[in-house]
Amino acid sequence: MHDHEVDIDVRLVQRLISTQFPLWANLPLAPVESAGTVNTVYRLGTDMAVRLPRIEEALNDVEKEWRWLPRLARVLPVPIPVPLAKGEPADGYPWPWSVTRWLRGDNPVVGRLTDPLRLAKDLGDFVRALHRVEAKNGPPSYRGVPLAARDTATRTAIAALHGIIDTEAATAAWKDALLVPAWTGPPVWIHADLSPGNVLVSNGRLAAVLDFGTLGVGDPAVDAIAAWNLLPPGARESFRAALAIDDATWARGRGWALSIALIQLPYYRTTNPVLADNARHVIGTICG
Structure with missing residues (x-):
């Protein structure tokens, strides 16, 4: 998916496990099919996952998750991937990597949710719990910035x-988003990437939330993006009610969903069909 990503295969991961964590060397190891873009994931045994950055831009995620996820896991209403072990660069692999608990559930499929209203409330409850955690000393999220900071990148994507x-409808919707008042409250913890691929469900309920690579503190609006990338129209108001956010924050969340989708589509249109299809869905939902 990226010109500068490193080569990772099961033989490399097996060598890393065998030399650094020999107690796990004989456990089954298999790649996990995923629409993820910056990490490769392997299942280790039945209850662990190995997560390795594909690109240099993701290498700081391991340290960040090691520091913050155990603290957040204690107060969030559903499981998150708490690290169990931290691997070191070796055998030609250049960066730190991690082993976490395997979290059970399935990625939800847009348009085929078992109980959209229940899932909407569960997602809202998760986001509210995250936003209430003390954010002092938390790292800034690059998606916690004002929407105006994404103007150039978003307009470049629209042109592409x-x-x-x-593109006329997309430009008009983006201009509307830029007119929404910016966040003036204190920064809060944000997941910042609540896409279908980072959510697990079981029996229609939220079972876990994955991939905290964009975790940090900033504007809470970005965590409303699930309203447009996952939930159907009838469930969006339930999600909003559970979030308990004002009109401006909801509107900025819509702008975030649009900007993310517009930037993702040209970049991943031929390399990540799952992500590209979801981007088209978001754009169609917001722009008509």
Whole structure:
């Protein structure tokens, strides 16, 4: 997916496990099919996962998750991937990597949710719990910034999508988002990437939340993006009610969902069909 990503295969991961964590060397190891973009994941045994950054931009995620996820896990209403062990660069692999608990559940499929209203409330409860955690000394999230900081990148993406989407409608929707008042409250903890691929469900309920690579503190609006990338229209108000956010924060969340989708689509259009399809869904939902 990226020109500068490193080569990772099961033989490399097996060598890393065998030399650094020999107690796990004989456990089954298999790649996990995922629409993830910056990490490769392998299942280790039945109850662990190995997560390795593909690109240099993700290498700080391991340290961040090692520091903060155990603290957050104690107060969040559903499981998150708490690290069990930290691997070191070796055998030609250049960066730190991690072993976490395997979290059970399935990624939800847009348009085929078992209980959209229940899932909407569960997601809202998770986000509210995260936003209430003391954010002092938390690292800033690059998605916690004002929407205006994404203006150039978003407009560049719109231009690249000429002939693929309705660029006039996308530009109008983006201009509307930029008019929404910016966040003036204190920064809060945000997940910042609540996409279907980072959510696990079981029997229609939220079972776990994955991938805290964009974790940090900032504007809470970005955690409303699930309203447009996952939930159907009838469940969005339930999600919003559970979030208990004001009109401006909801509108900025809509702007975040649009900007993320617009930037993702041209970049992943031919390399990550799952992510590209979801980006098209978001753009169609917001722009009509």
